Amino acid sequence: xxxxxxxxxxxxxxxxxxxxxxxxxxxxxxxxxxxxxxxxxxxxxxxxxxxxxxxxxxxxxxxxxxxxxxxxxxxxxxxxxxxxxxxxxxxxxxxxxxxxxxxxxxxxxxxxxxxxxxxxxxxxxxxxxxxxxxxxxxxxxxxxxxxxxxxxxxxxxxxxxxxxxxxxxxxxxxxxxxxxxxxxxxxxxxxxxxxxxxxxxxxxxxxxxxxxxxxxxxxxxxxxxxxxxxxxxxxxxxxxxxxxxxxxxxxxxxxxxxxxxxxxxxxxxxxxxxxxxxxxxxxxxxxxxxxxxxxxxxxxxxxxxxxxxxxxxxxxxxxxxxxxxxxxxxxxxxxxxxxxxxxxxxxxxxxxxxxxxxxxxxxxxxxxxxxxxxxxxx
Numbered sequence: 001x002x003x004x005x006x007x008x009x010x011x012x013x014x015x016x017x018x019x020x021x022x023x024x025x026x027x028x029x030x031x032x033x034x035x036x037x038x039x040x041x042x043x044x045x046x047x048x049x050x051x052x053x054x055x056x057x058x059x060x061x062x063x064x065x066x067x068x069x070x071x072x073x074x075x076x077x078x079x080x081x082x083x084x085x086x087x088x089x090x091x092x093x094x095x096x097x098x099x100x101x102x103x104x105x106x107x108x109x110x111x112x113x114x115x116x117x118x119x120x121x122x123x124x125x126x127x128x129x130x131x132x133x134x135x136x137x138x139x140x141x142x143x144x145x146x147x148x149x150x151x152x153x154x155x156x157x158x159x160x161x162x163x164x165x166x167x168x169x170x171x172x173x174x175x176x177x178x179x180x181x182x183x184x185x186x187x188x189x190x191x192x193x194x195x196x197x198x199x200x201x202x203x204x205x206x207x208x209x210x211x212x213x214x215x216x217x218x219x220x221x222x223x224x225x226x227x228x229x230x231x232x233x234x235x236x237x238x239x240x241x242x243x244x245x246x247x248x249x250x251x252x253x254x255x256x257x258x259x260x261x262x263x264x265x266x267x268x269x270x271x272x273x274x275x276x277x278x279x280x281x282x283x284x285x286x287x288x289x290x291x292x293x294x295x296x297x298x299x300x301x302x303x304x305x306x307x308x309x310x311x312x313x314x315x316x317x318x319x320x321x322x323x324x325x326x327x328x329x330x331x332x333x334x335x336x337x338x339x340x341x342x343x344x345x346x347x348x349x350x351x352x353x354x355x356x357x358x359x360x361x362x363x364x365x366x367x368x369x370x371x372x373x374x375x376x377x378x
Contacts, residue, residue, distance in 0.1 A: 010089030018071050019044035020087055024105050025066035025074075025207065026051060028362050031102035036358055040351075051362060054355075057319060058363030077208050083110035083180060092116045094203075100226040101372075104205035108180045111201025114171050115227070120150045121288070122228040124221070125159025126267045133159060133267070136259060138166035143285030145170025152227050154220055155188055164191060168198040173227070176204040177220040178212035229255070229292055255291050257282045320352040328356045329376075332366070336373035 012020065023044045024034050037047035048065060055063040078084055085106050086093050092113045097103050109115065121144055123137055141151045141163040151167035153160040155174040164172045174195055176182065180202050183189060195202070205223065206216065256279040261268025275281050280291045327346045331337075343353055357374065360366040367375050 010087060012087050012090070016044065017085060017087065018068070018075065019048060020105055021071045021074060021085060022066040022068065023047055025071065027064040028055075028364050030368065031104055032368055033358065033361055034105045035102060036354065040355065040358070054359050055362035058359030058361070058365060060363035063362065074208060078108065081110065081181060081208075083108055085109075086115075094120070094227040096120065096228060097223065097226040100222070101370075103226065104223070106205070108204045108206070108208065109201060110180050110203075111173075111196055112199045114150055114173060114199065114201050115203065117150055117171075118229075119148050120152050120173070120227050120229060121292075122152050122224040123159065123163035124153055124156075124224060125163075126270070127156050127158040127160075128267060129158035129162070130265075130267065133261075134162035137162040140259075140285050140288070141166035141172075142170075144288065147285065147289060149229075152224055154217075154224060155184075155192065157185060157188075161188060161191060164195060164200075168194055168200070172198070172200045174200070174202045175220050175223045175227075176202060176206070176212070177216040178204065179206050179208040179210040180204045181208050182211055184212050255280065257288050257291060259283065318352065318355070320349075320356050324348045324352055325356050328353060329360075332360075332374070332376035334375055334378050336367075336369045336375040339372045339374055342374070 023029060023037065024031075026048070029037075034044075037050075038044055041047045041050060051065060052063045075085065086109045088098060088103055088105050092109065092115050093107065094115045095118050123141055123144075125133065125137060129137070137159045145151060145167050148170075150171040150173060151163050152173040152175060153163045155161065155164060155176070164174060172195055174192065176184070178184060183192060192202070203223065204210075205219065206212075210216075212220075256274060258271040258274040258279040258281060260275060260281055260283075261271055263272065271279075280287070282288050282291070324346070327348065328342070331342055331345055339357075343350055346353055357366060360376075361368070365377050367377050369375065
């Protein structure tokens with residue numbers, strides 16, 4: 001297999017890892033907010049100190065920080081299960097995942113360091129796939145594995161399970177929609193054990209014990225796409241499966257491949273729709289390799305520079321004046337608008353505008369959307 005990426009890696013101290021975990025588990029904190037806070041304050045520890053005041057300025061009377069005890073318990077539970085929390089920038093964080101918009105700051109990982117390899121490809125498809133569809137998925141997984149690719153999928157019934165099973169000899173990674181200790185579907189316990197026995201791995205961005213909900217599966221699919229050099233799909237359209245939506249719902253720098261199916265089979269609607277939207281039609285692993293030619297980067301630098309020990313301590317976040325805050329709030333509404341467009345329209349200090357948006361988000365009054373868009377929660 002390809003070796004791990006070779007550039008300066010972040011290594012969190014135990015104190016920093018605890019602070020990162022507390023920050024991402026605190027109220028109204030997602031990956032984008034996490035990065036904004038660390039970039040504005042200089043470290044997760046300083047961000048934690050400022051969260052209550054920032055949320056109060058946004059209009060929230062009380063704010064729930066993740067307690068130290070809860071974070072310590074989660075770290076200990078990972079250790080007992082032979083798992084670990086891997087931070088963005090550390091050596092075994094998936095290299096391609098660094099390049100998506102707002103990658104998860106921390107990943108729950110169990111298994112081998114297989115995630116550090118640069119050649120990974122997602123294979124996903126219908127849960128109720130036909131026998132021929134499963135055979136085809138297995139053929140793709142075996143042939144791509146022979147070309148040094150690690151196959152990543154969602155451990156779902158149908159296509160996902162067939163791809164994992166066929167890729168066991170060459171390497172496979174399962175992405176969970178819930179915690180890595182919550183197997184779904186439960187009947188895949190033998191397949192999961194085989195993945196570990198074969199030197200594979202399991203990852204999730206959700207806390208241990210988290211039972212997957214419908215809204216969590218798009219996040220899982222985002223990880224599959226983000227870890228991949230490209231992705232192959234045969235799924236039917238679904239609001240809960242972004243890999244079956246237009247290509248813009250995938251990570252934009254990923255090539256999307258789709259195996260065509262009969263127009264008389266409703267299970268082929270997803271793949272055929274992707275082809276109409278611009279996905280590359282493929283019928284063999286060789287087609288995928290040709291489509292990826294020139295797109296496999298041996299070294300992938302980290303976009304977010306979060307080497308906290310190298311960062312100067314910034315000045316305290318100032319309290320923006322009321323006039324600027326009013327202009328920002330007046331410009332926001334329930335319809336998503338582009339963040340850069342908002343900044344141009346408001347015409348104020350950019351840093352202060354970002355602080356105001358952080359305040360509103362921490363107070364639960366702002367929602368982020370794909371494509372750098374935001375809206376007010378009314």
